[in-house]
Amino acid sequence: MSVFGKSRPARSRGKVWTGVALTATSALLLSACASGEPESTEEAQGPREDLALTIGTALPQTGNLAFLGPPEEAGVAFAAQQVNDYAETSGLSLEVVFGDSGDTDNKAYETEIPRLLGENVSAIIGAASSGTSLQFIDQVVGAGVIQFSPANTSDAFTTYDDNGLYFRTAPSDVLQGEVLGNLIAEDGNQTLGLIVLNDSYGTGLAKYVTEAFEAAGGEVVAAPTYNTGDTTFDSQISEVLAADPDAIALITFEEVKTILPSLFGQFPADKLYFVDGNLSNFGDQFPAGSLTGAKGTLPGLSIDSISDFTGELDAFLAETGGEPLSEYSYAAESFDATVLLSLAALAANSTDSAAIAEKLIEVSGGSGDGTKCTSFAECADIILAGDVADYDGVSGPITFDEVGDPTEASIGIYQFGEDNTYAAYEG
Template sequence: MNVFTRSRTGKVLGGIAAVGVSALVLAGCASTTDEGTTDAGPAEELSLTIGTALPQTGNLAFLGPPEEAGVAYATSLVNAVSEETGLTLDVVYGDSGDTDNKAYETEIPRLLGEDVSAVIGAASSGVSLQFIDQLVGAGVIQFSPANTSDAFTTYEDDGLYFRTAPSDVLQGDVLGNLIAEDGNQTLGMIVLNDSYGTGLAKYVTESFEAAGGEVVAAPTYNTGDTTFDAQVSEVLAADPDAIALITFDEVSTILPSLLGQIPADKLYFVDGNLKNFGDDLAEGSLTGSKGTLPGLSIDTLGAFTSDLDAYLEAEGDEPLTEYSYAAESFDAVILLALASLAAGSTDAGDIAEKLIEVSGGSGDGEKCTDFAACADIILSGGVADYDGISGPITFDEVGDPTEASIGIYEYGDDNNYVAYAG
């Protein structure tokens, strides 16, 4: 398994040496089921309501189930100790859709009508940009588990936007270096024409070219497009050594036109389309293809994913087949609940002022790795520093995580991905 990890404020590693650094492993990630008890008495009773605008439909719908499962599981753990903490949490689930079906146009007003303090979502950066102003204008926190566009780092959000996923500056660096390290001199890309796709393509290009490579074709397409023959033809005509697919689930339509035209081990995926294809493709179609995904390795998160599936089974739901951004969604809920507890308030502005603190961004907190332990610190008069399932998180002044990991994965003969052994 290869994972690249660095602090956003630390030295930027360049060239192909950036790939293959050991994973940042947190002792607190072993399990989330042993919540313990709090010794301090509960503070004033708090009833916090949050909403979700995650993809139940649209071109990222495959990410909806793990993200919503992460939210539901975290909520269950918060409410399991509500008698001790005085905080109860209610979630109103909603669909973000995509920029084609525009589900968010009706869902965001519905969520705001439920008097939510925060909205978790969207998964797509392009979709989040469609309603961030609406949430900020209403004085509501937007907290995405999966937005990676660099646009949010400098966005005017009144301090109400946070994310547990790192900027694509990091993923682009890792992917570009990985492609170069694999011996490819030329690269073609098919790119989704939105803030996520074009931003990630930019950083992949910069990294690949810094390593001595050349991007020879990078046609784009728009959300809602259903045919991609022109983009595929343009990339293949450039005869690149490798092709990076910077897409969402449109990849399922693109792949049949590419497979057999380029060796599978010269195809590269990203977080927007890295999924288990299984029997949807002929056996061995993707053998040797690689991809990147922000977050700790799924292998590292084994205890969490097992606990998550056990929770779903107890609720009468099917186990997940994808786990992308489940941990980031889980952590978003825990952080919001801790910030509400620390503020002694369910007001969005009060919670936002405490989110940096409970993530460790103030630098003076006591480390803790589950809600109950962190709540105990807060109720005892201390400052909690939550290290999450997805990583240390530690927000900076603009709500970006200052530390992050990028996992590298490889497809096997079953067209499913596993951690890349290097």
């Protein structure tokens, strides 16, 4: 099942969000320097002359979201190949410098971000974790470089003072929290316990889950937190179980692998709820049937609905010697981020970060006067003809508002089977 949310562009940096998440529908109402000199592009037509764009990635090769790194990096690499396959026609080539964001415990970003900035990148794609992105956003945008995350969902970024240089293809957790809170209530649960990562992602998502669940008549009876880097969770588990909730929502990252064994046998699996930070195909990491019936939410179109893309991504990795993927979370959002940056550079006829940022809203459809297109090549042809392209991506229409948030988004609902892997929820 996929829950689709739409929103209207705001008129200021602040946003007001309202909405009611139902089983299948949710609505959101919400009240842009690297190398090169910016050039006037109003009259620019035809192929660009040797427009060489360089972007970096700060995605989790290590840390508590490392399971998201492979699909995200694969999405970037696949998009880069498509951009470069069309370079002879468009005149735009793309180089990607891959880097590790790590997390707020190992702090890989402290050395990786300066390294990436030293490569004169026009943009950095990452991090996946909102809390990690907040550790280096000032450094990136302060250098006049775009930061573009495929997976940041904290609402903190909506009003962040980012000099117009921060964008994301994932929706704010206002929507995911609304969908998950209502799902838990619709499943007949009257009380809820949460175990929450104490960072901007975890506490923000917990807030919106709580608000939705309580608005539906439920009560949150326990919500202990833990910090990145913690390795034992006995006190949090004991606190939640002592409250005897009908359901437990795990708002965590990979720490869930340590938490779950202590819940098995003490709490029914079909009353456990996961989120995007920990929804994973666990397979034989746990005994068969350990998670049967558990549910979770993940921003983006249903994995089933983008099977053509994931199949092409698998073929790309096989052809290029990449490791096969076991997860596809945020691969589409990473692919779209790369395509959008490339199209914006093409539209700006520049690799200057500020010039690209000025065009990102336009090429996403945010200006409202573009021609729909669904691939880099198709959109590039529109731009090269002197017209405005409106890219609808693999992850959805995207359509940035004036603060770089997508105004249209989907939340997929999934359920675990006997093999401890998840599939689209059919309920």
